[in-house]
Amino acid sequence: MDVRNCRRCGKIYLYDGSPICPQCRKEEEEDFKKVKEYLYDHPGATLPEVSNATGVSPEKILRFLKEERLEIVGESNIILECERCGKAIKTGRLCDECKKEVGTRFLSYLDDKKLQETKKKNEEFAKRKEAGYRYLSKDLKEDENK
Numbered sequence: 001m002d003v004r005n006c007r008r009c010g011k012i013y014l015y016d017g018s019p020i021c022p023q024c025r026k027e028e029e030e031d032f033k034k035v036k037e038y039l040y041d042h043p044g045a046t047l048p049e050v051s052n053a054t055g056v057s058p059e060k061i062l063r064f065l066k067e068e069r070l071e072i073v074g075e076s077n078i079i080l081e082c083e084r085c086g087k088a089i090k091t092g093r094l095c096d097e098c099k100k101e102v103g104t105r106f107l108s109y110l111d112d113k114k115l116q117e118t119k120k121k122n123e124e125f126a127k128r129k130e131a132g133y134r135y136l137s138k139d140l141k142e143d144e145n146k
């Protein structure tokens, strides 16, 4: 039996893969729902407004946003910044462009690695082929000499 202390309230609970106890998880879920509903009804609400109206701390609201569980609807004053370029974004940690760029960079890195491997293999193959040809032509020459 794996028993841990809840990271949120400190109470002991039966560990089930989550760092917080089921009770806290329920409360978080309710906070999340409250914020989501408030934002849905008040699309232009500011962070302090949402926090005051829902009783959920601004830090937590921002966390919900960064976890991409919440997306700002319409023209909201809640502004998240892209962690890479600082552009205003509605959800998550990176703007779409940066997400794309980081994604392609990662992919091109993988491609690069693959390319290098293929290149190396091709070079080895070419070397072997070259050696084989040389051997072959030598043979041919010897044949010619005969």
Ligand SMILES: [Zn+2]
Pocket (backbone or CB within 6 Å): 006, 007, 008, 009, 010, 011, 020, 021, 022, 023, 024, 025
């Ligand atoms: Zn707890």
Ligand SMILES: [Zn+2]
Pocket (backbone or CB within 6 Å): 082, 083, 084, 085, 086, 087, 094, 095, 096, 097, 098, 099
């Ligand atoms: Zn960005």
